[in-house]
Amino acid sequence: MSSKNSPSVPSRNPVGGHVPVAGGLASVGLSYARDLGAEAVQVFVANPRGWATPPGNPKQDEQFRAACAAERIPAYVHAPYLINFGSHTEATVEKSVESLRHSLRRGREIGALGVVVHTGSATGGRDRAVALRQVRERMLPLLDELTHDDDPFLLLESTAGQGFSLCSRTWDFGPYFEALDAHPKLGICLDTCHIFAAGHDLAETGGMKQTLDLLVDTVGEGRLKLVHANDSKDVVGAHKDRHENIGTGHIGEEPFRELMSHPATENVPLVIETPGGKEGHAADVARLKALRSR
Ligand SMILES: [Zn+2]
Numbered sequence: 001m002s003s004k005n006s007p008s009v010p011s012r013n014p015v016g017g018h019v020p021v022a023g024g025l026a027s028v029g030l031s032y033a034r035d036l037g038a039e040a041v042q043v044f045v046a047n048p049r050g051w052a053t054p055p056g057n058p059k060q061d062e063q064f065r066a067a068c069a070a071e072r073i074p075a076y077v078h079a080p081y082l083i084n085f086g087s088h089t090e091a092t093v094e095k096s097v098e099s100l101r102h103s104l105r106r107g108r109e110i111g112a113l114g115v116v117v118h119t120g121s122a123t124g125g126r127d128r129a130v131a132l133r134q135v136r137e138r139m140l141p142l143l144d145e146l147t148h149d150d151d152p153f154l155l156l157e158s159t160a161g162q163g164f165s166l167c168s169r170t171w172d173f174g175p176y177f178e179a180l181d182a183h184p185k186l187g188i189c190l191d192t193c194h195i196f197a198a199g200h201d202l203a204e205t206g207g208m209k210q211t212l213d214l215l216v217d218t219v220g221e222g223r224l225k226l227v228h229a230n231d232s233k234d235v236v237g238a239h240k241d242r243h244e245n246i247g248t249g250h251i252g253e254e255p256f257r258e259l260m261s262h263p264a265t266e267n268v269p270l271v272i273e274t275p276g277g278k279e280g281h282a283a284d285v286a287r288l289k290a291l292r293s294r
Pocket of ligand 1: 228
């Protein structure tokens with residue numbers, strides 16, 4: 001959160017982090033965000049490795065919403081990891097629908113601008129086309145339910161390309177968007193570690209620009225709403241989802257500077273999901289802010 005002498009005009013790319021909220025969305029989450037110097041926040045509204053759909057605490061929700069609005073901190077929700085709209089198991093799909101509906105509702109209640117969900121995979125030896133048809137049948141109605149003015153966007157996050165991932169390269173967003181009729185409430189959360197692991201070499205000269213250009217070519221302008229800024233412990237194309245601190249992995253610092261000067265990231269916040277606890281997170285936020293100003 002901004003300190004007293006921060007500029008009142010928000011930066012082109014607010015930089016923040018995923019913050020823990022166990023014990024209080026506002027009391028714990030926002031104080032952690034302040035310690036990071038975060039200008040944007042991302043939270044879970046449920047156990048990320050479970051299916052529970054807990055109600056919020058109205059007092060904490062209101063405090064969180066009010067503080068984020070007053071300090072112009074864009075907030076995001078990350079939906080649980082178990083969600084898979086491409087699953088061949090009906091029980092998993094049903095729980096995915098309930099879990100994502102919950103995250104979207106909670107997102108509105110806390111004033112979040114977007115809810116991030118993983119694009120999932122075609123399990124059970126299924127055809128991608130069959131899985132994408134199911135994505136259409138089960139996810140599109142949830143997008144159609146977003147009719148309030150303050151409903152969040154649904155942000156698709158591609159994966160590192162493990163297994164039968166439905167979306168890992170930039171062009172994979174094409175069929176996914178098509179399956180969802182390029183719904184107006186649909187956007188993208190680009191995870192730099194995932195897209196690098198999937199095979200886009202952000203570290204080579206011009207690699208970040210080329211990747212962002214490809215993304216815009218696939219889904220059009222204005223769809224990129226959030227960046228998960230993570231370096232990668234593994235080499236390009238490794239299909240491994242192992243985040244590293246900014247500048248110390250195989251992506252390196254320079255591509256993050258390029259990212260924050262590309263037209264597609266105008267007014268798009270960056271959120272880190274890196275290791276190292278609070279100290280590591282604060283250092284990564286500071287590093288990205290320094291890269292932004294250069
Ligand atoms: Zn991510």
